[in-house]
Amino acid sequence: DHIVPYQNSEEEKKQQVASMFDSIAGRYDFMNRFLSGGIDVTWRKKAIAQLAPLKPKNILDVATGTGDVAIMTWHQLHPDKITGIDISEGMLEHGRQKIEKLGLTNGITLHKGDSETISYPDNTFDAITVAFGVRNFQNLEKGLKEMYRVLKPGGKLVILEFSRPKQPLFKGVYNIYMNFIAPGIGKLLARNKDAYQYLNNSMQAFPEREQLIRIMNEAGYSTTHYKALTMGICCYYCGSK
Numbered sequence: 001d002h003i004v005p006y007q008n009s010e011e012e013k014k015q016q017v018a019s020m021f022d023s024i025a026g027r028y029d030f031m032n033r034f035l036s037g038g039i040d041v042t043w044r045k046k047a048i049a050q051l052a053p054l055k056p057k058n059i060l061d062v063a064t065g066t067g068d069v070a071i072m073t074w075h076q077l078h079p080d081k082i083t084g085i086d087i088s089e090g091m092l093e094h095g096r097q098k099i100e101k102l103g104l105t106n107g108i109t110l111h112k113g114d115s116e117t118i119s120y121p122d123n124t125f126d127a128i129t130v131a132f133g134v135r136n137f138q139n140l141e142k143g144l145k146e147m148y149r150v151l152k153p154g155g156k157l158v159i160l161e162f163s164r165p166k167q168p169l170f171k172g173v174y175n176i177y178m179n180f181i182a183p184g185i186g187k188l189l190a191r192n193k194d195a196y197q198y199l200n201n202s203m204q205a206f207p208e209r210e211q212l213i214r215i216m217n218e219a220g221y222s223t224t225h226y227k228a229l230t231m232g233i234c235c236y237y238c239g240s241k
């Protein structure tokens with residue numbers, strides 16, 4: 001037997017991502033509001049609103065983290081049931097506490113679960129949401145295909161994700177913010193500079209806009225489209241089964 005290097009690199013990366021989110025879980029919500037100036041709430045609302053015409057009853061929130069999208073979707077769309085999955089037990093625990101405080105435990109449940117091997121049968125959910133999650137997937141194509149598999153025919157996926165602004169002047173300001181200011185604040189307030197450096201690095205490497213739409217199409221989604229929000233800092237993407 002000989003050791004094949006990097007054979008488990010995807011698994012290792014997954015473990016690293018989960019541990020990183022475990023370590024910032026307690027400050028995650030506060031940091032989101034602080035670093036985005038609260039605008040992330042507006043982005044989430046807009047993405048969730050894309051599902052309204054569908055009137056989905058059974059919704060899966062992938063990479064649910066501390067459950068913000070699950071909770072907002074509950075109030076915005078009034079479904080029967082929302083299930084959130086995430087690989088970070090630390091993030092989920094904070095989410096569960098919030099859901100309990102809000103008295104929503106009958107409607108929303110959070111489980112440990114991986115986007116790349118979703119433990120539900122084919123054609124289970126009317127709609128799927130993923131906010132700021134796909135960028136962290138270890139294998140994006142696998143995750144997109146799994147979500148497609150568990151989506152009912154006629155069901156809809158909405159992805160919310162950061163993107164890189166295109167307007168030259170704004171791009172300059174934005175890059176300074178993401179390269180220096182956000183990691184600095186992360187170091188100061190979350191005592192974790194690496195996590196916020198990771199945020200920036202993962203955003204630079206990630207396929208966005210037309211490129212992500214192409215990958216969604218390849219994974220099987222139809223009527224895909226995206227919309228840039230707030231000067232293109234963020235985009236939502238839709239696709240149907």
Ligand code: SAM
Pocket residue numbers: 014017018021062063064065066067068069085086087088091113114115116130131132133136137138
């Ligand atoms: N959706 C939440 C929100 O909008 O605040 C959390 C987003 S947080 C930036 C990204 C989350 O993706 C983390 O909680 C992380 O544990 C999770 N994650 C990363 N890879 C995952 C995977 N393969 N399956 C499920 N969750 C994953």
